[in-house]
Amino acid sequence: MDQAAILDHQFRVAAYIVTWAIQLGYLxxxxxxWRAQKRAERxxxxxxxxxxxxx
Amino acid sequence: MxxxxxxVYVLVTLALLAWGYYQAIYVAPNDAxxxxxxxxxxxxxPSASVAFLFFAVSLVxxxxxxxxxxxxxxxxxxFDAWALAGAEVGVVFCTVVLTTGPIWGRRxxxxxxxxxARLTTTLVLWLIYMSYLLLRRFAAGPQMQTLAAVLGxxxxxxxxxxxxxxxxxxxxxxxxxxxxxxxxxxxxSMVGALLWNMLAWFLxxxxxxxxxxxxxxxxxKIAAAEAQAALNA
Numbered sequence: 001m002d003q004a005a006i007l008d009h010q011f012r013v014a015a016y017i018v019t020w021a022i023q024l025g026y027l028x029x030x031x032x033x034w035r036a037q038k039r040a041e042r043x044x045x046x047x048x049x050x051x052x053x054x055x
Numbered sequence: 056m057x058x059x060x061x062x063v064y065v066l067v068t069l070a071l072l073a074w075g076y077y078q079a080i081y082v083a084p085n086d087a088x089x090x091x092x093x094x095x096x097x098x099x100x101p102s103a104s105v106a107f108l109f110f111a112v113s114l115v116x117x118x119x120x121x122x123x124x125x126x127x128x129x130x131x132x133x134f135d136a137w138a139l140a141g142a143e144v145g146v147v148f149c150t151v152v153l154t155t156g157p158i159w160g161r162r163x164x165x166x167x168x169x170x171x172a173r174l175t176t177t178l179v180l181w182l183i184y185m186s187y188l189l190l191r192r193f194a195a196g197p198q199m200q201t202l203a204a205v206l207g208x209x210x211x212x213x214x215x216x217x218x219x220x221x222x223x224x225x226x227x228x229x230x231x232x233x234x235x236x237x238x239x240x241x242x243x244s245m246v247g248a249l250l251w252n253m254l255a256w257f258l259x260x261x262x263x264x265x266x267x268x269x270x271x272x273x274x275x276k277i278a279a280a281e282a283q284a285a286l287n288a
Contacts, residue, residue, distance in 0.1 A: 008091040011162045015095045015155040016076075019102065022154070023259070026147045030266055037273040044280040 068262055071255035078248035086245075095159040097248055099152060100232070101256040103177075106148035108257070109264060110184065110214050113141030117207035120200065132275050135200050138207050139191060140267040142184050144260060149181045164227060172220040173228035180217055183210035 079097035086093030116138030124131040156174065157167040168174065187206045194202065221228045232241055241249065 005090060008089075008162060011158050012091050012094050015158040016098060018154045018158065019098045019151050022147060022151050023263075026144075027263060030263065030270060034266070034270050034273075037270055037277065040277050041273060044277050044284070046276055046280055 064258075065262065068255065068258040071251065071258060075248070075252035075255040078251045083245045083248035084242075089163055092159060092162040095155050096232075097252045098256075099155045099159060100249060101253040102148045102151040102155070104253060105256050105260040106145045106152060107214050107218065109141045109145035109148065109260060110180070110211050111141070112264070113138045113145060113184075113187075113207050114211035116141055117204035117211075120204045121208075124201065133272070135204070136268050136271040136275065138204060139271050140264050142187050142207060142210070144264045144267055146181065146184045146188060147263070148256075148260060149177070149184065153177060153181055160227075169227045171227040172224040173217065173226070176213060176217040176220045180210065180213045183213060 075097065079094055083094065083097070085091055116134045116136070119134030120131050120138055123134060156177075160169075161167050183206070187203055187210060190206060191199065191203050221231055
C-alpha cells in the first residue's frame with residue numbers, strides 16, 4: 001500500500017466515523033430528552049394508558 | 056402489535072445499514088481516479104438526499120401550521136411538531152454532509168473548504184435551519200411558532216438552490232452524478248452500493264424523525280397540562 005492509498009483509507013474511515021458519531025450522538029441526546037419528558041409526564045399526571053400516546 | 060412493528064422496522068433498518076456498509080466497502084470497486092476516498096460518496100450523497108427530504112417535511116409542517124393555527128389547534132400542533140422534527144433531523148443530516156464533504160475535499164482537491172456555489176449554499180441552508188432551531192429554543196411567547204414557521208418556509212427556498220447550484224454554476228464541486236449533463240452518471244458496479252445506502256439512511260432518518268416528532272408531541276402535551284394546572288390553581 002503506498003502512502004496515498006493509506007491516506008485515502010484514513011480519510012475514508014474518518015468520514016464514516018464522523019457520520020456515525022453525529023447520528024448516534026443525536027440519537028443519544030434524543031433518548032435523554034425522551035426520558036426527561038417521560039419523567040415530566042409522570043409529574044404532570046399524563047402517564048395513564050391512552051393519554052401518553054403522542055399520535 | 057405496534058411495538059413489534061417498531062422492533063421489526065428497527066431491525067430491518069440496522070440490517071440495511073450493515074448491508075449498505077458491506078456494499079460500500081467490499082462490493083463497490085475503488086474509483087479509477089480517486090481510489091478509496093471516493094467511497095465517502097456512499098454516506099455523503101444519501102445524507103444530503105435525506106436532509107433535503109426532511110427540510111421538505113419541515114416546509115409542509117410550517118405551511119400546515121400557518122394554515123390551521125386559527126381554527127384547528129390540535130392539527131396545528133401536529134403540523135408544528137412535524138416542522139420542528141423535519142428541521143432538526145434535517146440539520147443532523149446536513150451536518151454529516153458538511154463534515155464528510157470537507158474530509159473528501161481535502162484528499163480530492165487538496166483543500167478543506169472553498170467558497171464554491173454548492174458548498175456555500177449548503178452552508179447557508181445549514182445556518183438558516185440552525186437559526187430556526189435557536190429561535191425555537193430561546194424565543195418565547197405566542198408568536199414564536201408562527202415566526203419559526205415563516206423562517207422554515209424561507210429556509211426551504213434554499214433547498215432547490217442548493218440542488219441546482221452545481222448545474223447553474225460550474226465551480227469546484229463535481230457535476231451532478233444523477234440527472235446531470237450528458238455523460239454524467241456512475242459505473243453500474245457502484246450504483247447498487249449507493250442505492251442500498253440511500254435506502255438504509257432514509258429508513259434510519261425516518262426512524263429518528265418519528266422519534267423526534269413523538270418527543271415534541273409529548274412536550275406539547277406536558278406544556279398544555281402545565282398551563283391548565285396553572286389556570287386551575
